[in-house]
Amino acid sequence: MPLEAALNPPSQVGFVDLHSHVLFGLDDGAPDEATALAMLDGLAALGVTEQCVTPHQKASQYLPSWDDVEATFAALQRLRNPRHPTLRLAAENMWDDVFYQRVAADAIPSYAGTNAFLVEIPPPLMPPTMVDQLFKFRMAGKVPVLAHPERYHALWGDDDLARKLRNNCAFVVDLAAVGGFHGKREMKAARHLLEEGLVAAVATDAHQVGDLQQAQQGLAWIDKKLGHAAVIRLFDHAPRAILAGQLPDV
């Protein structure tokens, strides 16, 4: 099914995607300019009008220098065409030693122009201080955004923990996981979190062009099971609220 046939994004506005690896040559996302531009074509077809680009900041694996990140962002700004989504620079911060150093220095790479930042944790290991640390972030006026909560083993079957966490951060589920492309357990968790009303927003987390067809199928599931208003809330209103510095009610 063509992407544009999948859903009707709001005609005057458009979707806001909080998580992607469109910036090329920095991590396991787009390897080159051509792929990045093809991804922007696909995101535009999906109805995205604002695209957050969130390269990994992960000590053990992908830690491109911020100079390189900014240079690549500037290059992609020059290459994109007017039909593409506008771009906003951010990062996907792994909850690791580098992150803790940046927390101490009040220098977490955030969504540009906001107090919101995207963070992930290792799937098998919930940091023991996480609930307390998220509370501290909120007290400091920050908006933590938790990437792909459906991957975290500690949340599988523990809605009490999920509620404790999401009281102080925004859960942002990967659309491809909702569509069933990240494994059965992750699909079940993603759909459960959505059905329980624990999810603030959804995102593509796109690493390559093919991920956008998968994301479209996740959107189609939400549209069918939860209704079109849920699509608008999760992929339009809530991401805008987050980028305006608010933790959306869920």
Ligand SMILES: [Fe+2]
């Ligand atoms: Fe990601």
